Amino acid sequence: MPLDPRSDRRLRWMSSSTGDSAALEDLDRRMAAFYGESARRYRYQAMLDTREDHPITSDSVASGLLDLIVGSGAGTVLEVGCGNGWLYRKLREKGFGGIYHGVEVARYMIDRNATRHPDAHWSCGTAYEIGLPDGAVDTCFAFYVVEHLVYPERGLREMLRVVRPGRDLILVFPDFAAVGHLASQQTGFSPGRASAKLRRGRLFDAAVSLFDSRCRVRSMLRVARKKVGPFPVNIRPLCLTHPGVIESDVDAVYVASRHEVADWAQDQGLRVEYPFGTEALYHSNAVVRITK
Numbered sequence: 112m113p114l115d116p117r118s119d120r121r122l123r124w125m126s127s128s129t130g131d132s133a134a135l136e137d138l139d140r141r142m143a144a145f146y147g148e149s150a151r152r153y154r155y156q157a158m159l160d161t162r163e164d165h166p167i168t169s170d171s172v173a174s175g176l177l178d179l180i181v182g183s184g185a186g187t188v189l190e191v192g193c194g195n196g197w198l199y200r201k202l203r204e205k206g207f208g209g210i211y212h213g214v215e216v217a218r219y220m221i222d223r224n225a226t227r228h229p230d231a232h233w234s235c236g237t238a239y240e241i242g243l244p245d246g247a248v249d250t251c252f253a254f255y256v257v258e259h260l261v262y263p264e265r266g267l268r269e270m271l272r273v274v275r276p277g278r279d280l281i282l283v284f285p286d287f288a289a290v291g292h293l294a295s296q297q298t299g300f301s302p303g304r305a306s307a308k309l310r311r312g313r314l315f316d317a318a319v320s321l322f323d324s325r326c327r328v329r330s331m332l333r334v335a336r337k338k339v340g341p342f343p344v345n346i347r348p349l350c351l352t353h354p355g356v357i358e359s360d361v362d363a364v365y366v367a368s369r370h371e372v373a374d375w376a377q378d379q380g381l382r383v384e385y386p387f388g389t390e391a392l393y394h395s396n397a398v399v400r401i402t403k
């Protein structure tokens with residue numbers, strides 16, 4: 112009997128650098144639609160918008176990133192995957208007086224940002240095709256975006272291309288390999304955590320979920336790079352198989368790992384730093400500065 116695709120818990124991970132190009136292109140097309148179409152994005156964006164409901168605290172990852180950018184004295188910055196432009200507003204609040212470019216795949220977000228902030232530059236584009244000349248910016252940054260890229264390596268190359276030599280690309284992303292959890296991967300026969308399933312009396316599903324998350328997924332996350340190949344992506348993320356489930360990172364396809372990003376950059380002869388270290392908050396949230 113064919114497996115109900117909604118209960119499919121297999122790990123469909125593939126190297127985005129060397130994997131099946133047709134499968135990756137299909138994933139890229141579907142993810143672009145997920146992010147780009149306003150009707151589909153509405154609930155997802157509503158979740159992201161809540162970040163601006165409270166002031167950012169000085170010990171938060173966002174605040175640390177903004178301080179780095181402002182402190183670097185960058186005159187021109189580019190944000191890739193800028194969403195609703197909230198970090199642009201926060202940058203200004205922190206005293207950034209330079210030129211800001213925001214790039215985002217969702218055209219309607221860009222149109223909104225351009226109306227709200229005509230003093231900045233907004234363009235619809237992708238991390239793979241930024242539309243700025245080589246070396247155009249002092250700092251390029253991407254805040255929780257790399258893990259959403261179907262082609263992270265391509266994105267890294269393009270983001271570095273637009274950075275002026277000697278200046279920085281700063282990436283913030285969840286280190287799924289370090290934390291041993293990938294929210295876009297279904298565990299058990301339905302979305303959701305084992306504890307929630309247990310509360311609903313779905314005992315078998317809860318037990319399988321627990322096994323999947325603690326054993327199968329966690330152990331695979333540790334070796335994904337070796338077993339699957341470079342820059343592994345989940346080609347069946349929950350955001351596509353269960354569009355009704357809108358939770359953090361159900362759309363994070365890249366099995367993001369700071370070690371992989373750092374190794375890749377070092378192989379290109381670039382300097383890599385973790386400006387806030389790799390402990391506590393920064394164990395699960397990687398902040399990686401790559402100097403060109």
Ligand SMILES: C[S@@+](CC[C@H](N)C(=O)[O-])C[C@H]1O[C@@H](n2cnc3c(N)ncnc32)[C@H](O)[C@@H]1O
Nearest residue numbers: 146159192193194215216237238254255256259
């Ligand atoms: C988790 S959201 C973060 C958005 C924003 N940085 C924020 O903090 O609100 C991920 C963002 O990456 C964008 N994105 C996804 N794929 C992209 C791509 N290929 N190129 C550029 N941005 C992309 C999405 O549209 C979305 O706005």
